[in-house]
Amino acid sequence: MAKTRKGVEVSIAIAEAVRQADVDVVAAYPITPQTHIVEHLSELVADGELDAEFVPVDSEHSAMSVCCGSAAVGARTFTSTSAQGLALMSEIYFIAAAMRLPMVMALANRSLSSPLSIWNDHSDIMMVRDAGWICIFVENGQETYDNILCAFRMAENPEVMLPVAVNLDGFILTHMIEPILYEDDDLVRSYLPWKPMKNALHPDRPVSMGCFGMPEIYTEAQMNREMGVRNSYPHILDAWEEWGRLTGRHYRPVETYRCEDAEYCIVTMGSYGETAMEVVDMLREEGEKVGVIKIRLWRPFPLEEFRKAALGRKCLIVMDRAITFGGNQGGPVATELRSALYGMDGAPSIVNYVAGLAGRDVSRKDFRNIILEGKAKAAKGEVDGFTLYGLRG
């Protein structure tokens, strides 16, 4: 395909990106709202447009297991899931990272049961927050397409060798038709050359993978894992930088909007970012000194960049799409950000809102309420815990 702009569903754009990446194995199991991605991939394989093994597995647990086997032999590997699927594969999700098996997942974020819900929030990814995957959030279709491709470059970098999850809000993004600028196939091929993996399973060079760890070695293995995720950071930046050089579209671990003189900021992850920017534009016209801080890279957490963006503000209004039940301190994003700023000079206070659970709409009006109410709360020192926005009596 030559460089073209097309109006397509974001799920289709993901499948196209996977085709352009010339993936070798796709293993996935259907679950809403991820299904369109893998349906389209199986079509591409059936039509011979993508030369890959499409493995129609018996469960998500097996999907992740097949991906581990495929990545272990050095094949380029893709999967996609949501909520219950991620929960079912979670055992192997952790193992994939621990075994340093590179693969890319499009995670169409959806609420975890119960009650059963097929709509969007971030409770699924937060459940596996500490697995050791590289974790990216995107906010629109173009970012999704771009980051699926960048993710392969990050994952397979010999200095990284980690699985990457690209998080996109279920329905809000997966089912949206957006204009997508597809890059030229050749450009993608040159950005993502396939290279044999160094320690891949092969009879010519027998290696043992996934050995048993006694207490004498487990601690060291965990530190190795921690360093692996931490050290992936500069290579993540490199992958984005090269993509930016080739396409003119640039990505940063933390992105800011109208923050130059902002006294307070709203902090978002994922598709919230778009609405937040619009509302900030409106508030700016009313004279409010407000900006948006968007966290694109959730793991490894960009501590320095975040601090740089946050320090010196009066307050941050942090948006969460999941609850840390019984944690008594706020959603997973807010608790993390509070801890990132604790005891620092110039640290803003943090007011936390949990909203948009199971896809409940958070409109521009809601954002406006949240921002202004949050600012007022911060001024009164009401900064503990969180507010479940829009909770009905």
Next chain:
Amino acid sequence: MAKTSISSPKHVEREEFFAPGHRACQGCAEVLAVRLVLKALGKDTIVAMATGCMEIISSPLPITSWRVPWIHNAFENAAAVISGCESGMKALMRKGKIPAKKINFVGMGGDGATADIGMGPLSGALERGHDMIYVCYDNEAYMNTGIQRSSCTPYGASTTTSPAGKKSIGQHTQKKNMVEIAAAHGIPYVATACPSFPFDLMEKVKKASETAGPAYIHILSVCPTGWRINPSEAIKYGRLAVNSCVFPLYEVDHGKYRLTYKPSDKKLIPVSEYLKGQGRFRHLTDSDIETIQAATMKAYERLLRLSEQE
């Protein structure tokens, strides 16, 4: 009986692909089975193994007993992992990313990994038709975690979660028939084996390797620790299991049943010969043993009938 290519020690691969110095218990026939399977497969093999005794005793970091490429991932997913290895290699070779080569893709697991927790992934992999072999090492309980019952634990056996007691015979269910379950997938090759009959075992593994598509081999693997027998008696108990018809050696080759070994009248023994002396069956009464005898012969006669059909 078909002519076999492995009928004496001189036909057996001399090279060892499973190194000595592993940590299995003395007299473990499960690890012997692993060694024989690898000899039959040879060097061009990739193994995905489930959590269990064989994984633990062979891979304490930074040591490994495996001289073929080996991957352990989790308890229930060896079949899925090996199907991923097979799919990955298939794509890489087809696309010319790596040179083409015949490789045996082999999933391995214990009876718990296979018949209980890993049943879904195994069924999925068999149904999808990968060119792979799955080997179940059946020692009739979860040995790695301390002799708990599995669905392959035989009727009447006492384990730590099916203990014989005043009100219980121990395991009160019948052994799950994994061989028939595998065969019901319509896969090209299914067989049983036992390391007490090493040539028969290796012959079947070779056949599985030469068969395109999925193959399933179910190996009775005597575990002296869990069966509460003397470590020197593992081979003997394997023979007793086969000669009492408790564990018949047979194959289902493209749907065709064949007993690969039929105990002669002279060798045929009552199940009591097999049961007595095993600590796990010590509590059985004569009438319990009669029940087991009847069930055993009924199952064996069914196999005889099936293997006589054209």
